[in-house]
């Protein structure tokens with residue numbers, strides 16, 4: 386029996402890989418999970434009552450693109466957050482950004498560009514769906530280092546023009562998972578100019594946009610509007626998973642240009658799994674409320690302040706500007722994760738599980754290899770305990 390070759394070079398997903406690395410070894414203490422980016426702050430109180438009041442909605446097929454009320458709530462949120470008006474017909478509800486990013490690539494990536502195989506740009510390290518989406522459409526994923534040397538964001542403008550001319554889509558994540566870097570308005574403006582010059586669309590993964598330390602990160606919709614950019618240059622993805630501590634709700638949205646949206650919608654109407662109606666009602670309330678978001682953000686900010694204190698003086702420690710991860714420099718990420726687990730029970734992810742080898746002089750040039758990713762998702766007390774053990778074990 387024949388199977389597709391296009392996914393045959395994919396590494397195992399990060400978490401099974403981690404289990405393989407650690408689970409044969411006993412933890413050195415009460416386990417503390419700092420691996421997965423699953424928010425553990427309280428979900429908003431209104432979730433249960435709204436769900437209960439809308440149970441009958443499970444008895445009908447939900448509207449594919451989102452209820453008018455949910456689309457209006459999203460549009461109002463974008464207006465409040467970014468000062469930009471995005472009409473309902475340029476918005477579509479998603480079951481979280483992961484499927485949205487995957488399906489947008491299918492809907493928007495052409496078979497060829499200028500007669501050649503199209504390229505999808507992505508930062509390295511990166512959220513893994515970007516690569517699998519590119520492979521799914523037969524595009525070439527190009528992994529662009531997002532390291533300390535580039536401010537932990539990819540420098541797409543440094544690529545050779547012959548590569549840039551083949552680019553159909555470019556993924557960007559701000560605040561970035563895993564590094565916590567925030568793209569400035571200037572960075573985003575330059576990226577849009579590059580997209581215009583080389584005729585590609587930017588897929589902006591902004592699912593951590595509401596978790597920031599000092600100031601709300603700029604968004605691509607806002608920068609595109611200020612620049613008067615062609616709306617087709619931009620598809621922006623947001624989610625309630627991190628913003629509202631609702632990763633299980635599977636709810637987000639995409640905002641894109643009219644032609645792009647037509648294609649995204651068309652694909653979804655044939656093959657999409659729309660968000661169940663009761664969940665759309667919950668999502669509507671979540672986008673309309675900022676109180677729970679501010680409370681959750683304050684908890685993250687307190688944990689980041691703890692991290693700054695705990696890692697003060699550790700060489701290479703960089704306080705993240707947003708998101709909820711620490712991206713800590715170590716000699717070897719796998720060795721550090723294993724040592725930490727065996728000696729303390731603290732569980733973190735080796736950076737190399739989120740990044741790709743991109744050749745280099747000895748074929749092992751992996752920009753994540755010298756890092757561990759630490760998720761600050763537990764309570765402040767547990768997080769503090771975990772980080773203190775980590776510091777003493779790895780940097781002590």
Ligand SMILES: Cc1ncc(COP(=O)(O)O)c(C=O)c1O
Nearest residue numbers: 422481482483512562592624626
């Ligand atoms: C960078 C990034 N993008 C997208 C997602 C997917 O989030 P969701 O599908 O829950 O919106 C995640 C989840 O961890 C993420 O870290």
